[in-house]
Amino acid sequence: MNEILTQSTRSQRLKAATHEAHDRLDKRIMAAQPFASRENYARFLQVQYLFHVDMEAHYRNPVLAGVVPGLAARRRLAQIETDLADLGKPLPAAVAPALPDAHGDTLASGLGWLYVAEGSNLGAAILFKLAAKLGLDENFGARHLAGHPDGRARHWREFTAALDRTSLDPAHEQALVEAARQAFDRVRGHVETCMPPAAA
Ligand code: HEM
Known part of the structure; x- marks a missing residue:
């Protein structure tokens, strides 16, 4: 808690506030062994x-x-669709939409969701390397995990700079954190739907 309060930037506070959620998600995904085979990886793509x-x-x-x-140029949906097509997999059936933000605030809650999606591309450096072991890369199957041409870290810092300079009052600050946690929960729900834990 102290760590959360003393972090100096909003993006650092968000990282601390969602650390546990990330850790749980990361462990749950890796327990399903997404890089053990292309079949498993395709479930992660879903x-x-x-x-x-x-x-x-x-x-x-x-x-x-x-x-x-x-x-808009940060969107990765098209690359994910192509990655699925590379592996000969259909797009998964649509699921019920995420619950609308309880605060009705698109700026704070949108930034919270964006933090999770954009941050996942930073962590994707490690996943990209693991995907290479399955013969996948930026031209086949792992397009959406590739770094930005400007550099993965730089691309991330451009986002966090925008996140950190946006002014929000304390209520919206809280809404932002809740939205990021909600986004992690949502991803976790998709994992439960698409990625059964490894049988071992
Ligand atoms: C779709 C699932 C995932 C989401 C939504 C996600 C989300 C995030 C977010 C938001 C960050 C940024 C943290 C920050 O610096 O503020 C991050 C970083 C990171 N993630 Fe994930 N993550 C996911 C899966 C994974 C998995 C499976 C791994 C496993 C090995 C992983 C490893 C990492 C690492 C190592 C970083 C830190 C990268 C760095 O600081 O250079 N992530 N992730």
Whole structure:
């Protein structure tokens, strides 16, 4: 808790506030051995597909585009669709939409969801390397895990700079954290739907 309160930037506070959720998700995904075979990896792709379908409304939100430069170009849904096609897999059936934000606030809650989707691309560096062992790369099957041409870290810092400079009052600050946790929960739900834990 102290760690959360003393972090200096909003993105650092968000990282601390969602650390546990990330850790649980990361462990749950890896327990399903997504890089043990292309079959398993395709299930992870289904999770990513469903999450990025959820994200579409945020990436296309003009209010968010006003604070995050180049927002629409950050979308990865098309790459995920192509990754699934590379592996000869159909798009998963649609699931019920994510619950609308309880605060009715698209700026704070949208930034919370974006934090989770954009952050996942930073962590994807490690997944990209693991995917290479399955013969997958930026041109086949692992397009959506590839780093941005400007550099993965730089692309992330451009997002966190936008996140950190947006002014929010304390209520919206809280809504932002709740939205990020909600996004992690949503991904977790997709994992439960698409990725059974490994039989071992
Ligand atoms: C779709 C599932 C995932 C989501 C939504 C997600 C989300 C995130 C977020 C938001 C961050 C940014 C944290 C920050 O610096 O503020 C991050 C970083 C990271 N994630 Fe994940 N993650 C996912 C899956 C995984 C998995 C399976 C691994 C496993 C090995 C992983 C490993 C990492 C690592 C190592 C970082 C830190 C990268 C760095 O600081 O350079 N993530 N992830």
